Amino acid sequence: MKSRTTWRWNPVRGEYEKGAPPPLEGTGEISAIDAFTNKRMLLLGGTGFVGKVLLAMVLDRFPELKHIVVQVRRKKNVSGQQRFDSEVLHSASLRPIVQQIGEMAVREKVLVVEGDVGQPLCGISSDHLELLKGKVDVVVNLAGVVDFDPPVNESFEPNVYGTLHIIELVKLLNARLVHVSTAYVAGKKNGRISEDIPIEGYFPRRGERDDEHFSVAEELKWYEQFVKETRDSRATNPRPIRDRLREGGLRRADYWGWTNTYTYTKSMGEQLIAATPGLTYAIVRPAIVESSLHFPFPGWNEGFTTSAPLVLMGGEGVKGWPVRNGPLEIIPVDLVTAGILIVTAAVLCEKHNRVYHLASADENPIMLPRLVAFLGMNARYKHKRKKSGNRLANIWKAYVETQVITVESLQARRSRLHRGLDVMHAVLTLGKTLFGAKRVGPYLKSLRDTRRQIRAQEVTLDKFLPFMFHNSFIFETRNIRQAASMLTNEDLKRLRWDPEWIDWADYWVNIHTKGIEKWIRPVFTASRKTGT
Amino acid sequence: MNKAAFYDLDGTLLSCNLVTMHAYYARNDRSILKSVYQFTKVLLSVPLYFGLDLYSRSLFNIFSFRAYRGMHRDRLIGLSDDLFEVTLKPSIFPQAEALIRTTRELGYRNVLVTGTLDFQVRPIALHFGIDEVICNRLEFRNHIATGRVLPPLIAENEKAHRIREYAAEEDIDLGQSCAFSDSSADVPMLSAVGHPVATNPTRRLRHVALEMNWPILELRESSSKFPPFLSVAKVH
Numbered sequence: 001m002k003s004r005t006t007w008r009w010n011p012v013r014g015e016y017e018k019g020a021p022p023p024l025e026g027t028g029e030i031s032a033i034d035a036f037t038n039k040r041m042l043l044l045g046g047t048g049f050v051g052k053v054l055l056a057m058v059l060d061r062f063p064e065l066k067h068i069v070v071q072v073r074r075k076k077n078v079s080g081q082q083r084f085d086s087e088v089l090h091s092a093s094l095r096p097i098v099q100q101i102g103e104m105a106v107r108e109k110v111l112v113v114e115g116d117v118g119q120p121l122c123g124i125s126s127d128h129l130e131l132l133k134g135k136v137d138v139v140v141n142l143a144g145v146v147d148f149d150p151p152v153n154e155s156f157e158p159n160v161y162g163t164l165h166i167i168e169l170v171k172l173l174n175a176r177l178v179h180v181s182t183a184y185v186a187g188k189k190n191g192r193i194s195e196d197i198p199i200e201g202y203f204p205r206r207g208e209r210d211d212e213h214f215s216v217a218e219e220l221k222w223y224e225q226f227v228k229e230t231r232d233s234r235a236t237n238p239r240p241i242r243d244r245l246r247e248g249g250l251r252r253a254d255y256w257g258w259t260n261t262y263t264y265t266k267s268m269g270e271q272l273i274a275a276t277p278g279l280t281y282a283i284v285r286p287a288i289v290e291s292s293l294h295f296p297f298p299g300w301n302e303g304f305t306t307s308a309p310l311v312l313m314g315g316e317g318v319k320g321w322p323v324r325n326g327p328l329e330i331i332p333v334d335l336v337t338a339g340i341l342i343v344t345a346a347v348l349c350e351k352h353n354r355v356y357h358l359a360s361a362d363e364n365p366i367m368l369p370r371l372v373a374f375l376g377m378n379a380r381y382k383h384k385r386k387k388s389g390n391r392l393a394n395i396w397k398a399y400v401e402t403q404v405i406t407v408e409s410l411q412a413r414r415s416r417l418h419r420g421l422d423v424m425h426a427v428l429t430l431g432k433t434l435f436g437a438k439r440v441g442p443y444l445k446s447l448r449d450t451r452r453q454i455r456a457q458e459v460t461l462d463k464f465l466p467f468m469f470h471n472s473f474i475f476e477t478r479n480i481r482q483a484a485s486m487l488t489n490e491d492l493k494r495l496r497w498d499p500e501w502i503d504w505a506d507y508w509v510n511i512h513t514k515g516i517e518k519w520i521r522p523v524f525t526a527s528r529k530t531g532t
Numbered sequence: 533m534n535k536a537a538f539y540d541l542d543g544t545l546l547s548c549n550l551v552t553m554h555a556y557y558a559r560n561d562r563s564i565l566k567s568v569y570q571f572t573k574v575l576l577s578v579p580l581y582f583g584l585d586l587y588s589r590s591l592f593n594i595f596s597f598r599a600y601r602g603m604h605r606d607r608l609i610g611l612s613d614d615l616f617e618v619t620l621k622p623s624i625f626p627q628a629e630a631l632i633r634t635t636r637e638l639g640y641r642n643v644l645v646t647g648t649l650d651f652q653v654r655p656i657a658l659h660f661g662i663d664e665v666i667c668n669r670l671e672f673r674n675h676i677a678t679g680r681v682l683p684p685l686i687a688e689n690e691k692a693h694r695i696r697e698y699a700a701e702e703d704i705d706l707g708q709s710c711a712f713s714d715s716s717a718d719v720p721m722l723s724a725v726g727h728p729v730a731t732n733p734t735r736r737l738r739h740v741a742l743e744m745n746w747p748i749l750e751l752r753e754s755s756s757k758f759p760p761f762l763s764v765a766k767v768h
Contacts, residue, residue: 001654001657001658001662001663001664001665002663002664002665003650003664003665003667004664004665004666004694004698005650005666005669007669007682013674014605014672014673014674014675015671015672015673015674015675016669016672016682373604373606373607373610374606374610377607377610377614378610380560380611380614381611381613381617384614384617384618385617399564401562401563505605505606505609505610506609509609509610509612509613510609510654
């Protein structure tokens with residue numbers, strides 16, 4: 001549907017303006033088209049959410065690129081090529097492009113190599129390495145584990161040791177590196193986060209602990225020792241090793257000032273790259289990556305790693321949201337991939353900076369209380385027409401508005417809720433004794449399920465508290481705007497960096513929420529049923 | 533050259549109007565008390581709306597948009613799907629979808645030309661699979677509606693003007709195009725095309741249609757026949 005109007009929405013000023021947006025004009029210092037012509041790109045992490053959109057965008061926008069080598073990890077009996085075919089080539093994100101240019105053309109352009117960033121030289125076979133040596137111009141690394149709090153080894157292996165293997169590979173191939181990290185390596189900070197903060201030796205609590213120094217080598221020593229001690233104590237400590245490894249990672253991250261194990265290990269990955277002499281690199285730090293705005297189609301999303309859990313919880317009728325009156329740093333995935341390609345072009349032209357934040361709040365912030373209101377309106381829409389479940393609960397969820405609350409108020413609500421659930425449990429247990437398991441058993445089971453769901457919601461919400469309540473970030477994006485302004489006008493028709501024009505109301509209501517309901521909820525519901 | 537089918541919305545494709553749409557937002561304010569207060573205000577204004585509509589559609593529009601003053605744009609957009617499901621969808625006339633499908637199959641480009649607001653039109657246009665929309669927009673200051681509409685107000689003569697402008701830009705042959713409306717306020721729009729159709733006409737428009745020999749179509753009745761220039765309609 002196209003709207004014929006002479007007015008355009010200015011999301012920053014919150015009003016309509018007369019006329020079309022000014023045409024984007026670049027200085028032409030960098031030509032992305034020339035930079036990509038006859039070049040070869042090695043893509044690590046091409047099976048992930050961002051990786052697939054990036055691959056689709058490269059295929060769609062830069063036919064001049066000679067080859068894209070995609071490294072894919074084998075999974076048990078499924079080869080890398082088979083995984084590429086099923087998980088990438090035939091995925092919803094690539095389907096429009098494959099239909100447009102043809103599967104044969106894609107197969108001719110894309111070379112799949114099996115590998116694993118957890119292995120030396122990323123586990124690429126010596127035959128393939130011989131084939132690629134000196135022929136890959138740029139390595140784009142999107143590989144890594146993005147879970148916030150996995151057991152520490154599951155984060156260290158890909159995000160720290162994996163980065164060491166990538167550096168080895170890039171040096172062997174004599175290529176340049178575009179490394180995708182996260183803006184949240186800044187850690188527990190508030191306010192504007194500069195792109196110029198030195199990478200090596202960085203830890204978020206540096207200002208508070210002037211006498212301490214952060215060193216990746218020391219952290220690797222700590223890690224080896226901690227994992228060994230935890231595993232060795234299996235006989236004396238009855239708690240599951242996974243739990244203790246998870247807690248150990250979180251404690252260590254918190255000690256240095258990072259929000260979780262993910263940001264802690266990603267920062268170390270960056271520090272290893274920055275410490276490597278002679279490496280031509282750029283580090284791209286996206287904020288929270290969300291559904292696509294336009295490409296490959298509006299609303300494309302995948303996985304639970306972004307704000308999807310919050311949107312799903314909002315849809316289930318959670319009413320109290322502990323947020324501060326600050327922005328949530330979100331950025332649509334297609335803007336992220338456009339940003340990565342702009343940076344890659346800059347790296348190929350050797351006119352790049354070291355760090356690029358890809359975020360929105362610098363120019364067009366979406367404030368958290370607005371998002372809370374959107375969650376409430378979505379719950380109203382869903383629960384008004386919900387046929388299943390308790391009718392009274394559905395009415396309550398539909399008509400009671402969401403509220404912005406403090407963490408203290410959240411804790412008080414939680415304890416009241418759990419006390420209430422305890423009382424209900426006691427009453428039902430008594431009922432079971434008096435009236436028998438056959439009559440009361442189903443109610444007890446239902447109560448247990450509700451409790452499990454509430455607990456899962458609490459855990460999810462707690463994971464997001466650093467980004468919603470405890471800290472308020474604005475990531476400066478000067479470098480990506482500068483790089484985009486250096487492109488040619490022809491490039492700017494293919495790649496745009498314009499988060500300042502995102503109409504957040506339209507995006508959140510008509511694109512993002514619908515995208516999550518369409519692409520994420522079915523997977524989420526299925527996984528809840530199977531208990532995975 | 534291309535041809536287009538221009539549709540009015542309220543009263544033509546569905547029975548809702550600007551007042552019922554605003555009443556929805558009044559009923560769904562942030563608290564029950566606010567909802568009761570706002571809805572009472574709408575109820576009390578109904579006689580005034582009725583009189584204004586009889587006198588001038590433009591004045592009616594201007595007055596009804598004033599009721600949105602102070603509302604946040606997020607809320608207007610955030611509730612638009614619910615508005616569609618609760619209020620608009622049930623009021624779609626039985627033959628409306630068949631008519632739009634028919635014009636599409638006959639190669640007309642379907643265009644909504646309506647005084648309704650953009651966020652209300654969006655779900656309707658998506659539901660009907662309408663290609664393009666010419667509609668009104670509210671003025672906002674810092675995301676809050678001022679109660680004014682952005683110029684030009686899409687109503688009466690302005691609809692005809694926008695259709696001509698659209699036709700010139702899109703290479704549309706207005707002589708081969710058709711337009712559908714229920715109101716005498718849209719006589720200029722109907723007169724701008726080669727095939728005007730008085731659709732569920734008001735008494736005044738029915739009178740004009742009989743005088744001008746325009747076909748009359750009742751989308752409220754499922755047995756109603758489409759005008760002869762839409763001959764494929766017989767298939768449906």
